[in-house]
Amino acid sequence: MGTTLALLYINDGKAIAYNIGDSRAYLFRKNKLIQLSEDHTQAQRLVDMGLLKKSAAANHKDKHKLTQHLGIFPDELIIEPYKSQEINIKQNDIFLLCSDGLTDMLSDDDITVILSNKQEGIGTLAKRLISKALEKGGKDNVTIVLSKVDMIEGFWNKLSIL
DSSP: OOBOEEEEEEETTEEEEEEETTOEEEEEETTEEEEOSOOOBHHHHHHHTTSSOHHHHTTOTTTTOBSOOBTOOTTTOOOOOEEOOOEEOOTTOEEEEEOHHHHTTSOHHHHHHHHTOTTSOHHHHHHHHHHHHHHTTOOSOOOEEEEEEOSSSSSEEEEEEO
8 A cells, every 4th residue: 555646846936846656746837738747657667668658658557557656665665756857937837736536537638728728716727627537537536736826926826725
């Protein structure tokens, strides 16, 4: 038994994403969704070795076989979280931290379409992501943290955790 983790470290206008397992961190900027994390799965390991295309990893039989997770036995492997490059935070950036319950049900394109709606608040966008994942089958728990940068009103305009 174990769990996965995605987190975002923010300091002095910069962010770094970390993850263990298949929970993910994304940056949504200028209508583009950028994955900041890297999955710790057997399928991703095959992609890294050049034996599997990234597009095929989403449907691979080993996409849920974790190579890293919190709770792993110390004699199996020493945990090494993935660390993204440092990101300069910009006005209107949206950060998404999520479990695989979201990304197994929604493609990056699905997530992009939902986050592109500029008229909806961050809380509504978070609810729409979860509703859409559940609508498509919701085979696992769906957990997200969605946060939007607003430099005018302070640093974080909204933080929605669902």
